[in-house]
Amino acid sequence: MNQTPFIAVEGPIGVGKTSLSRALSAHYQFELFQEIVEENPFLGKFYDDIEEWxxxxxxxxxxxxxxxxxxxxxxxxxxxxxxxSDYHIFKNKIFAQQTLSDKHFSKYMKIYDILTEGMPEPNVIIYLNASLETLLNRISQRGRQIEKSIDPAYLERLSSDYERFMQEFEAHHPDIPVLRFNGDEMDFVSNQQDLHTIFQTLEQTLKEGDPVK
Structure with a gap:
């Protein structure tokens, strides 16, 4: 395991990745990397017409x-x-496989493999999941204009793809711990005890890996 902590928070849209990443960064004083979302000029068109964009x-x-x-x-x-980080680049494969045609996906993966060769992998992944109802409620609460046209069926398929991908990831990367937390059962934004539970679990995992402090 890479000895310098590289912690990636992952999960489907609306599950709370950014909120948790910010809390972790503030608590441990680790540098925070956040994914670019609203800056993508194609995203609004994508939610309106996935196949085209x-x-x-x-x-x-x-x-x-x-x-x-x-x-x-x-x-x-x-x-x-x-x-x-509130994401890791491997998530691109989940979204691409969900949305791209076979022809485009094949081309996409050739570029993906070239770009990611030799790039660092996280040494801990925090995986958040939640029911479709919870995801839709949180997306509605944060009120991003660009997400108003998300199809619930797309979000449900995406959640299933995430779960399948994470199971495969754990099977093929036994050296990278995956810490799972259920967003239906935990509210780490409003409940400090839930957030403290995540801190404790992460600290124990990092201690077992003996990372550089």
């Missing part, structure tokens, strides 16, 4: 996430400075 949307996300990962490695991890 999926390739442009996914390529934009891939290039920006690759650039952030490159910066993270160069400026922080290579200098033993720990980081928190």
């Amino acid at each position: 999926s390739f442009q949307t996914e390529m934009f996300f891939l290039s920006h996430r690759y650039k952030q990962l490159e910066e993270m490695d160069k400026k922080y991890l290579s200098n033993q400075l720990p980081v928190i």
